[in-house]
Amino acid sequence: MSTADQVRAVIADVLFVDLDKVIPSAVVMADLGAESIDFLDIMFRLEKEFNIKLPRGETEQKARGNLTEEEFSVGGRLTTEGLANLRKMMPEIDASAFKTGLHLREIPSIFTVETFIRMVEQNLPTGAQVAPPASSEASPVLA
Amino acid sequence: MSPSDIVITGIGAVTAGAIGRTAHWDLLQNGRVTTSEYDYSLKLFRPDSHVKDRRYLRSCSQADGIGLAALSGLMTDSNYEPEYYSPQRVDIYTGESPPNPQDHSGHFEALDAARDQHGHISERVFGQTSRSARPVTLLLGLSNNVLCYGSLMWDARGPNSNYTASVLSAHLAVINAAKRVKRGALDLAIAGGCSDSTEEFRKATLIATNTVAGYANGTAVADGAAFITLERREAALARGSRILASYMSSAYSCDGLGPARFDPDGKALYDCIIRALSAAAVKPSEIGLIFSGSSGIPELDLMEIEVLGRVFAGAGTAPALADTSRVLGGLMEAGGMLDLALVSEFFNCGVVPLAVRSRINHGQFTNNISPERPFALALRCSTSGEYSCVIVKGELN
Amino acid sequence: MKDSPYPKSQDNKPPKRRVVVTGIGAITPLGHSMDTTWDGIVNGRTPASPIQYFDASEFPSKIAYQVVDFSLSRKLLKNGEDAYLCESAEFAINAAEEALEQSRLLGNSRPGTLNPNRIQVCFGMGLPSPNIDWYEKVFFPKKLSHEESLNNARILPNQISTIIARMVGARGGISTVHTACASSGQALGEAFESIAYGDADLVVTGGADSMISPFYTAGFALLGALSKRNDAPKTASRPFDRERDGFVFGEGACVLVFEEYDHACKRGAPILGEVCGYGITESAYRITDLHPEGTGPIEAMQMALDDANLRPTDIGYINAHGTSTQLNDRIESLAISKVFGPSSKDTLVSSTKSMTGHTISAAGALEFAFCLLALHHQTLPPSVNISSFDTDCLITLTAPEAQARNFSFALSNSVGFGGSNTALIAGRIGR
Numbered sequence: 001m002s003t004a005d006q007v008r009a010v011i012a013d014v015l016f017v018d019l020d021k022v023i024p025s026a027v028v029m030a031d032l033g034a035e036s037i038d039f040l041d042i043m044f045r046l047e048k049e050f051n052i053k054l055p056r057g058e059t060e061q062k063a064r065g066n067l068t069e070e071e072f073s074v075g076g077r078l079t080t081e082g083l084a085n086l087r088k089m090m091p092e093i094d095a096s097a098f099k100t101g102l103h104l105r106e107i108p109s110i111f112t113v114e115t116f117i118r119m120v121e122q123n124l125p126t127g128a129q130v131a132p133p134a135s136s137e138a139s140p141v142l143a
Numbered sequence: 144m145s146p147s148d149i150v151i152t153g154i155g156a157v158t159a160g161a162i163g164r165t166a167h168w169d170l171l172q173n174g175r176v177t178t179s180e181y182d183y184s185l186k187l188f189r190p191d192s193h194v195k196d197r198r199y200l201r202s203c204s205q206a207d208g209i210g211l212a213a214l215s216g217l218m219t220d221s222n223y224e225p226e227y228y229s230p231q232r233v234d235i236y237t238g239e240s241p242p243n244p245q246d247h248s249g250h251f252e253a254l255d256a257a258r259d260q261h262g263h264i265s266e267r268v269f270g271q272t273s274r275s276a277r278p279v280t281l282l283l284g285l286s287n288n289v290l291c292y293g294s295l296m297w298d299a300r301g302p303n304s305n306y307t308a309s310v311l312s313a314h315l316a317v318i319n320a321a322k323r324v325k326r327g328a329l330d331l332a333i334a335g336g337c338s339d340s341t342e343e344f345r346k347a348t349l350i351a352t353n354t355v356a357g358y359a360n361g362t363a364v365a366d367g368a369a370f371i372t373l374e375r376r377e378a379a380l381a382r383g384s385r386i387l388a389s390y391m392s393s394a395y396s397c398d399g400l401g402p403a404r405f406d407p408d409g410k411a412l413y414d415c416i417i418r419a420l421s422a423a424a425v426k427p428s429e430i431g432l433i434f435s436g437s438s439g440i441p442e443l444d445l446m447e448i449e450v451l452g453r454v455f456a457g458a459g460t461a462p463a464l465a466d467t468s469r470v471l472g473g474l475m476e477a478g479g480m481l482d483l484a485l486v487s488e489f490f491n492c493g494v495v496p497l498a499v500r501s502r503i504n505h506g507q508f509t510n511n512i513s514p515e516r517p518f519a520l521a522l523r524c525s526t527s528g529e530y531s532c533v534i535v536k537g538e539l540n
Numbered sequence: 541m542k543d544s545p546y547p548k549s550q551d552n553k554p555p556k557r558r559v560v561v562t563g564i565g566a567i568t569p570l571g572h573s574m575d576t577t578w579d580g581i582v583n584g585r586t587p588a589s590p591i592q593y594f595d596a597s598e599f600p601s602k603i604a605y606q607v608v609d610f611s612l613s614r615k616l617l618k619n620g621e622d623a624y625l626c627e628s629a630e631f632a633i634n635a636a637e638e639a640l641e642q643s644r645l646l647g648n649s650r651p652g653t654l655n656p657n658r659i660q661v662c663f664g665m666g667l668p669s670p671n672i673d674w675y676e677k678v679f680f681p682k683k684l685s686h687e688e689s690l691n692n693a694r695i696l697p698n699q700i701s702t703i704i705a706r707m708v709g710a711r712g713g714i715s716t717v718h719t720a721c722a723s724s725g726q727a728l729g730e731a732f733e734s735i736a737y738g739d740a741d742l743v744v745t746g747g748a749d750s751m752i753s754p755f756y757t758a759g760f761a762l763l764g765a766l767s768k769r770n771d772a773p774k775t776a777s778r779p780f781d782r783e784r785d786g787f788v789f790g791e792g793a794c795v796l797v798f799e800e801y802d803h804a805c806k807r808g809a810p811i812l813g814e815v816c817g818y819g820i821t822e823s824a825y826r827i828t829d830l831h832p833e834g835t836g837p838i839e840a841m842q843m844a845l846d847d848a849n850l851r852p853t854d855i856g857y858i859n860a861h862g863t864s865t866q867l868n869d870r871i872e873s874l875a876i877s878k879v880f881g882p883s884s885k886d887t888l889v890s891s892t893k894s895m896t897g898h899t900i901s902a903a904g905a906l907e908f909a910f911c912l913l914a915l916h917h918q919t920l921p922p923s924v925n926i927s928s929f930d931t932d933c934l935i936t937l938t939a940p941e942a943q944a945r946n947f948s949f950a951l952s953n954s955v956g957f958g959g960s961n962t963a964l965i966a967g968r969i970g971r
Contacts, residue, residue, distance in 0.1 A: 270598030281759030351689035
């Protein structure tokens with residue numbers, strides 16, 4: 001089984017959805033009905049499955065790059081430059097998802113199945129260590 | 144609104160012996176008599192194929208899964224579509240057991256890894272090892288999960304509650320749900336409970352506290368879930384629903400003697416029954432059938448039968464007495480729902496099936512169910528001196 | 541809201557009886573009585589510290605608001621009953637004694653005319669919070685002795701209610717409720733309705749909880765729900781502050797005596813305040829995520845206002861659920877702003893969890909008691925630990941110090957894990 005198929009199987013299993021719905025372009029929240037707690041479960045299961053450690057809370061810093069905090073986001077919402085950086089970092093996601101006014105906490109809502117596949121591939125021992133698009137915002141903060 | 148204007152329109156039930164309403168009636172008619180050798184465990188039950196949307200099982204314990212399977216069955220039995228009533232006027236009342244150790248087993252590896260050479264778990268090390276445990280483990284142990292997922296399944300956004308009140312839980316759910324329907328605060332109430340009390344650790348605790356009997360011929364503790372729907376008669380008929388029984392009234396009481404103690408004089412149980420009768424405006428002579436609470440604890444069961452003897456002393460011909468726990472086992476938080484939903488089957492059958500005749504009848508009560516007296520009285524009794532009584536009316540063919 | 545095409549039920553609401561509060565008791569991190577606790581609130585104390593119950597040094601979150609120097613009162617306990625008491629149930633015993641004492645229900649001050657059949661208990665009890673030894677016994681050696689099993693009776697949540705029933709001489713029935721953080725809000729609501737609609741004349745209600753244990757500390761940390769400000773425990777719980785990063789565990793118990801107004805007057809019980817309305821809804825949205833529009837809490841607050849026959853502007857103070865998590869505070873403040881208007885100056889808001897921590901199943905009862913005391917003293921609890929108010933929250937917070945205010949009604953919110961939302965309205969006597 002390819003890495004991609006293994007990731008798809010994990011996501012299908014965690015979310016109790018049919019494997020054929022878990023296509024790489026599926027948006028994990030909107031299309032597959034995930035909520036923030038499922039992100040934690042998906043990450044946990046991927047780490048077990050591949051025996052890797054997925055870094056958390058780095059999307060923001062990586063996407064910010066050389067931008068100052070103010071250049072990157074205002075009042076929690078991404079600036080045009082911030083959006084452009086994020087988009088460059090997550091090429092697998094449809095351009096229309098990077099809407100003006102996107103809030104930092106909304107970043108997980110645009111993650112696709114492909115995002116997780118890429119995240120795993122980049123963290124496999126043989127893979128190149130590029131920016132992993134995991135986010136602290138994926139942690140639900142509960143009632 | 145007259146008392147009989149609230150009706151029971153469906154039941155979803157999952158026990159070790161059967162799934163669903165008709166299968167349970169078959170079981171009660173033909174079922175084996177309880178002994179603790181009989182396996183009442185649903186440890187191996189897989190809820191996946193019974194639950195309407197498997198996603199609801201994402202962070203469920205076994206008890207939750209059983210509960211959701213019953214709630215899915217209920218939706219079919221009551222022929223309900225979630226679009227039928229406004230979500231704000233649909234509510235859900237559950238009874239659920241507190242978590243048992245299995246619900247914490249997601250931390251097993253982390254705990255094991257934190258043990259020293261003497262087998263003691265180091266808190267300090269667990270602080271580290273627990274960081275790689277499955278994050279949703281915590282959710283499995285919450286005891287309002289069925290309420291939460293059940294409300295998603297039914298799109299029930301009205302008032303709700305969850306009772307952790309041992310054997311009275313499902314009755315308390317029905318009592319509180321029915322009050323709301325009666326007040327017109329909502330259109331549909333789902334009420335019942337679920338339990339996974341055969342889990343070894345929990346069962347040992349229940350036996351040690353005399354909540355359930357620990358010997359072979361007592362009422363064996365059982366896993367299961369059962370939920371019913373309550374609606375106004377007029378609305379139920381308008382949506383073409385089947386009516387299983389009329390809900391008349393209910394009451395609950397306690398001895399107030401503290402944990403694991405009940406008053407052998409039975410005064411609180413007596414008062415509870417009298418209050419329920421009076422709220423329903425039903426005389427003892429109109430009761431044709433009694434479902435006993437039958438805890439399986441001999442002293443409590445004797446007290447119960449003695450109190451019933453007093454209530455029905457002047458009622459002319461004695462009513463029939465049934466004990467469904469002989470077949471179903473002690474369903475703890477899920478107990479009592481099948482009695483309410485199957486009452487019409489009993490009346491139309493006319494006789495208490497052999498398998499569910501009370502062990503301790505002593506001849507005061509009969510096995511013949513008279514259609515002339517179509518009311519039934521259902522009891523729950525706990526060894527902590529807590530009692531509840533629900534009165535229902537059978538729908539005769 | 542979608543309307544049903546089928547006939548709607550008539551609102552059959554019978555006239556409600558007045559319900560008043562005649563006794564309050566509390567054991568909290570701020571004090572071992574309701575008075576000392578209120579004193580802590582008025583003075584803005586934040587007694588959080590490193591966790592003492594177990595070695596939390598390697599846990600991601602190591603801090604909590606703990607009840608210190610507690611000793612169980614045995615005055616009203618019977619032999620053998622302590623076998624049924626977990627830590628939080630012990631808190632409940634002391635709190636119940638205080639509440640019953642104040643309400644004149646004990647000893648010589650108890651009138652002989654009380655009808656036990658009209659007295660009930662309705663309690664919101666937390667989940668058992670086992671220590672590490674429990675796991676050793678449960679998971680590793682398999683067989684438990686009878687004594688060990690009996691010892692585990694501590695985990696049976698309904699037992700505390702049966703003890704309270706004995707203490708108050710209740711025979712009208714017991715119910716034990718658990719809906720996570722909404723548990724005691726719900727218990728109080730059901731107690732209120734029981735009296736208002738004539739099922740009982742007096743109900744002892746409240747809640748108790750302690751989740752400061754290895755399992756829950758690990759579990760909530762894994763969900764990212766606990767504050768990690770381990771170096772600054774006293775300022776870690778900061779509801780509605782921009783830099784909030786999760787809740788801090790609290791623990792404790794709060795017990796209240798609810799009573800029908802005439803019943804209380806006749807026996808000369810102290811009347812501390814009135815319970816005016818109750819709202820209860822289920823969000824039915826997600827397991828842990830809150831509805832982005834806050835619909836569940838909005839409907840609960842509106843239902844409580846309708847029940848109390850009040851307008852939003854009548855509410856002078858809201859004790860918010862305000863857990864200090866990003867999500868709760870954002871959504872709850874949105875819900876409040878939708879019901880009471882954006883940043884309303886008529887209705888000031890605070891979360892006392894900055895001073896007590898999150899007492900989970902005890903929170904609804906304790907925070908309703910704060911509403912009653914705020915009305916009684918005409919004093920608003922302070923908003924502490926706010927260094928930079930989160931202006932996304934369209935509410936007006938109470939001042940950083942306790943402040944005098946003339947007001948007649950207060951509302952207390954609870955938002956439970958699993959979607960149960962409650963709102964309770966307290967009224968001042970003699971308004």
